[in-house]
Amino acid sequence: ENEYVRVEIDQRSGDITRLRDKVQDMEYLPPAGRGNRLEFREEANLVPHPPWCTMEPWHISYTGKRFEPEARIEINLREEGPLRGCIRVSRRIKLHADMPETVIVQDIMLYRHSPMLHFETRGQWHAERLMLKACFDLPFTAARVDADVAYGVAQRRLPQHLDNNASQTTGIGEEWKSAKDAPPEPDRFMQMWLDMSNGAHGLLILNNGKYGYDARGTQVGISL
Secondary structure, eight states, rough: SSSSEEEOOOOTTTTEEEEEETTTTEEOOOOTTTTTTEEEEEEEEOSSOTTTTOGGSSSSSEEEEEEOOOOOOEEEEEEEEESSSEEEEEEEOOTTTTSEEEEEEEEEEEEETOSEEEEEEEOOOOOSSEEEEEEEESSSSSSEEEEEETTTEEEEEOOOOTTTTEEEEEEESSSEEEGGGGOOOOOEEOEEEEEEEEOOOOOEEEEESEEEEETTTTTTEEEO
């Protein structure tokens, strides 16, 4: 905690359970919501590839199957100094029976005079056709997402909550009758930042890792 934000972390899962903006007096996680929730998604094997796609890694889509496997978790206070506090969350996860354990280590850091929460993620990856996402639930419904892309900014209208009597068109021209008919969100293109906003409130994510994300109106996932 500092003068700008208060962050609370679940000691069992390592997820963020509270992200409070003390300046605006607003919670940036909904009740029972989670931040930095690690989620594993099964990638779809696109055969044949779309005509414009020459390399599968550049067109990442999902089957809709998600995993939150059991993990051995260790949480330690690494730093509690006058400049910075740091909590380390280490996870060991068996994703494939014939592969070694996957190790994911995250340092979650808060500086004294900054409202930004920093994540440094590293580890050893032993899995195939799985994408690791860091997911954040939002306390508001974002109408659009603005993403930094090469030489500009991409703006995309987000699909909202659907009922069985209404159809909805996404920002890429797809349409479905209800939320359950919506296809799994593929990875979208981004570069260094992502802005989820409803015009009154927003959440900004700065990224220097993999350049991919997916988003619904009340959730965003960053590809790790």
